[in-house]
Amino acid sequence: MKISSILTVLALLATATCQEPAKPSQPVIRVLRCGALIHPANGQVQHNVLITVEGDRIRDVRENAGASSAGQVIDLSDHTCLPGLIDAHTHVLLQGDITAADYDEQLLKQSVAYRTILATRSVKRALEYGFTTIRDLETEGAGYADVDLKRAINRGIIPGPRMQVATRAMDVTGAYPLLGYAPEVPVPHGVQVVDGPDGGRKAVREQISYGADWIKVYSDRSYFLRQDGVLDDVPTFTLDELRAIVDETHRQRHKIASHAIALNGVHNSVEAGVDSIEHGNYIADADLKAMAQKGIYYVPTLYVGEYVAQGRAAAGARVWMDMIKIHGETFHRAVNAGVKIAFGTDVGGFDWGIDPAIEFPLMVKYGMTPAQAIRSATTTAAELLGMQNDLGSIAAGKFADIVAVKGDPLNDIGLLQQIDFVMKGGEVYKQTR
Numbered sequence: 167m168k169i170s171s172i173l174t175v176l177a178l179l180a181t182a183t184c185q186e187p188a189k190p191s192q193p194v195i196r197v198l199r200c201g202a203l204i205h206p207a208n209g210q211v212q213h214n215v216l217i218t219v220e221g222d223r224i225r226d227v228r229e230n231a232g233a234s235s236a237g238q239v240i241d242l243s244d245h246t247c248l249p250g251l252i253d254a255h256t257h258v259l260l261q262g263d264i265t266a267a268d269y270d271e272q273l274l275k276q277s278v279a280y281r282t283i284l285a286t287r288s289v290k291r292a293l294e295y296g297f298t299t300i301r302d303l304e305t306e307g308a309g310y311a312d313v314d315l316k317r318a319i320n321r322g323i324i325p326g327p328r329m330q331v332a333t334r335a336m337d338v339t340g341a342y343p344l345l346g347y348a349p350e351v352p353v354p355h356g357v358q359v360v361d362g363p364d365g366g367r368k369a370v371r372e373q374i375s376y377g378a379d380w381i382k383v384y385s386d387r388s389y390f391l392r393q394d395g396v397l398d399d400v401p402t403f404t405l406d407e408l409r410a411i412v413d414e415t416h417r418q419r420h421k422i423a424s425h426a427i428a429l430n431g432v433h434n435s436v437e438a439g440v441d442s443i444e445h446g447n448y449i450a451d452a453d454l455k456a457m458a459q460k461g462i463y464y465v466p467t468l469y470v471g472e473y474v475a476q477g478r479a480a481a482g483a484r485v486w487m488d489m490i491k492i493h494g495e496t497f498h499r500a501v502n503a504g505v506k507i508a509f510g511t512d513v514g515g516f517d518w519g520i521d522p523a524i525e526f527p528l529m530v531k532y533g534m535t536p537a538q539a540i541r542s543a544t545t546t547a548a549e550l551l552g553m554q555n556d557l558g559s560i561a562a563g564k565f566a567d568i569v570a571v572k573g574d575p576l577n578d579i580g581l582l583q584q585i586d587f588v589m590k591g592g593e594v595y596k597q598t599r
């Protein structure tokens with residue numbers, strides 16, 4: 167028998183013996199009874215609500231409803247329900263990097279395979295914290311492993327949130343760790359090293375071909391506080407390089423996020439027309455105005471700065487302590503300037519054992535109402551991801567991504583760190599009694 171014939175027979179045998187049970191023709195109906203339901207878009211609250219879920223979508227939402235006629239009822243009558251949360255800035259392949267040594271250790275001593283195993287735990291944690299969707303903003307030296315994690319989640323192999331991924335990210339020669347090793351020792355880098363407009367276009371094409379949803383660039387480094395209180399930096403890419411990368415990304419109908427912490431990095435990114443500014447510890451008023459006009463999102467990541475500041479200051483970079491204060495002031499100015507602010511935390515830059523919802527109280531501390539903070543992690547983040555028709559609110563036709571918490575997060579935003587019910591696509595992933 168020819169090899170090809172043997173393979174055909176084996177394939178037939180495999181289908182005959184391992185066939186999955188036939189899918190039921192009717193999708194599963196589940197009914198949630200919520201004591202209260204928050205609509206983030208307008209901040210309104212409904213009471214005694216029945217949410218009917220059919221398959222992975224919401225079929226209808228009824229207030230002051232009586233008994234349900236159909237389906238399995240999940241009793242959340244002592245809970246407040248809200249749409250599944252969205253963290254628009256995560257690193258599932260990173261496990262905390264306060265100092266350069268922490269970072270180098272992960273890239274030098276852990277294989278990508280091992281890091282991916284750790285990441286399966288990160289995505290499970292994200293989901294259990296109530297984040298049913300994440301935008302993972304680069305793998306920090308783990309190549310395209312985020313594309314595989316996303317695929318495994320979508321195929322139901324491992325539990326995790328919906329993902330949009332950025333794969334490798336880009337920075338220029340000499341700007342991104344690992345740095346400081348002898349020139350004759352080849353070391354890995356946490357990004358794809360890219361120089362020149364043509365190099366940028368080629369990297370965009372390559373990353374998209376391997377599954378990148380987003381392109382990410384690092385636009386600045388080496389931060390220092392000027393006497394006039396402005397946080398200055400060394401820009402990485404030239405404006406020409408950034409413009410080429412942005413153009414190539416948009417030409418292929420993808421979006422681009424820019425890590426930009428200070429004056430020039432933010433300004434160049436806004437000039438080049440990126441879709442989101444990440445971190446933005448300092449943003450000049452003129453750039454905030456331009457962001458509001460152009461519809462560029464601000465993803466502030468307030469908590470991670472506090473988390474890493476002590477360690478980095480102890481290692482000699484005292485500027486990180488000043489950056490916390492400047493960040494809070496910038497956030498306040500951005501709220502007042504009407505910039506679209508999407509929730510993002512940089513978790514992975516801090517330990518995955520910490521619930522990223524710790525970001526919410528800081529957003530309220532620096533000028534948002536609790537309703538605005540919830541909107542940033544639902545409707546606004548869904549728009550940033552271009553998924554506003556599927557995510558970000560609890561309404562007929564949307565994905566059944568629903569979380570619930572005891573008490574009222576509009577009164578106490580800190581409660582979002584105690585999510586005890588999580589549904590994603592109609593499946594229950596967490597239910598604490």
Ligand SMILES: [Zn+2]
Pocket residue numbers: 255256257303512515
């Ligand atoms: Zn980050």
